[in-house]
Amino acid sequence: MLACPLCQAPLAQLDNGVACAAGHRFDRARQGYLNLLPVQHKNSRDPGDNQAMVQARRDFLDAGHYAPVAARLAQLAAERTPGAWLDIGCGEGYYTTRIAEALPAADGYALDISREAVKRACRRAPQLTWMVASMARVPMADASCDFIASVFSPLDWREAKRLLAPGGGLMRVGPTNGHLMELRRLLYDEVRPYADDKHLALVPAGMQHAHGEVLEFTLTLPEAQARADLLAMTPHGWRASAEKRSRVIEQPAPLEVTVSMRYDYFVRQD
Template sequence: MSYLCPLCHSSLAAEEKSFVCPQGHRFDKAKEGYVNLLPVQHKHSKDPGDSAEMMQARRAFLDAGHYQPLRDAICQILTRFAPEKLLDIGCGEGYYTAGFAGALTGLTENIWGLDVSKVAIRYAAKRYPQVHFCVASSHRLPFDDGSLDAVVRIFAPCKAEELARVVKPGGVVITGTPGPRHLMQLKGLLYQDVLLHSEEVESLPGFTQEQTLQIGWPMTLKGEEAVALLQMTPFAWRARPEIWEALKAETAFACETDFVVRVWRREG
């Protein structure tokens, strides 16, 4: 299985250092091994997605194991389905994707990681050569109709119709979203009135929800870990300088996690 051309939607043929479609559109592989399939006309900004600073914070935080129970839970689900072809949407710097690859060794033919952030994909491809990484839009997935057995989507947007298009009948989509109390203590530093995350379940036409798993655990973070957590969340944009300084000075910042993992089965 190869990628689709983001310009004409023809299949891309892999050459030594490029991917080329019959119409002559060419996409070169970066030295790290990934390919950029996000044409300038599909970008909403010059450098979409997370910045290098956010990626470094995310890698440091995830490498410390603070979200490992979430990765382990999804790995357990994936080993049950043993998909031959798996896509991780919004893969960032590859922490979860690499975990899936490790859990599915010998069971899965190919694993892809996709993100709109070029810097994130560069980080991922350099560290995890066992995964195929690409820069692409989650709203225009560069894959054939019905070509994937499973898609994982953790905190990442994607059009429901695109998921229905690329996942084969009987395949699965696994989503990871914030539960009601996710990072309540961190939110409490930023907002006077802290609201619970919405428990409304998204609609995925063409899929049937098969399983729901809610998991959470307490974290005790050192100052630099708490700063990294804030840096990798949307809350970073609202944090005043004194919030950053207060977190940096923490020696044991207590914060709870709350995740909802759902399994959706493609109908038909």
């Protein structure tokens, strides 16, 4: 299943890591993950989300604020009964763990480019294969996955298609135009709309859109810390002015926002 990120040859298990026939070896970190991101594939010294962003996301998600989003994703994954699955861009592992709970008999893999995220994620479900790796060069064999989840994550569509077995599918979960609208109105003088279906134009030939739905609910955040965590885990945490961020965090009234997620499932046909 695993492929060398340097030469694409199969990786075999060793005592404390993996190696290919060409002699490229990758050790397993003490937390349990494999670092399959060679230095020449990095765009920076420590790519991906930093420790503060990862911790904010972990605190917010572990508080259950997006539990309906994870529950629906796990249900949709279970309906497809994959033998092997991958969470591509797993972050700190909240959604990955819910998928793993729904698919106890399947072989699960998860990767993110952020080492800080994967360090925390792998403790949630040690039975999975956790990897620090590039989403543009996934260290897995062609047609090795029956199901791929991509949640709030950038996606290389052609790489995803390469990984899917014929008949396998990718579930993409992302925000609609109405997601966190109330928060965006507090932060910006002008809220710019965006097309939440623009990803459909990027889907490569040979993949069919087989399912689509929207999940929407109202979230109430009475605590200042929860509002701060929400800002820290979204682009609004650095796009909005410090003054407006502080106003949102410190407001005496609870913050009510709309959570609106789009689920799209694409099946590989060829």
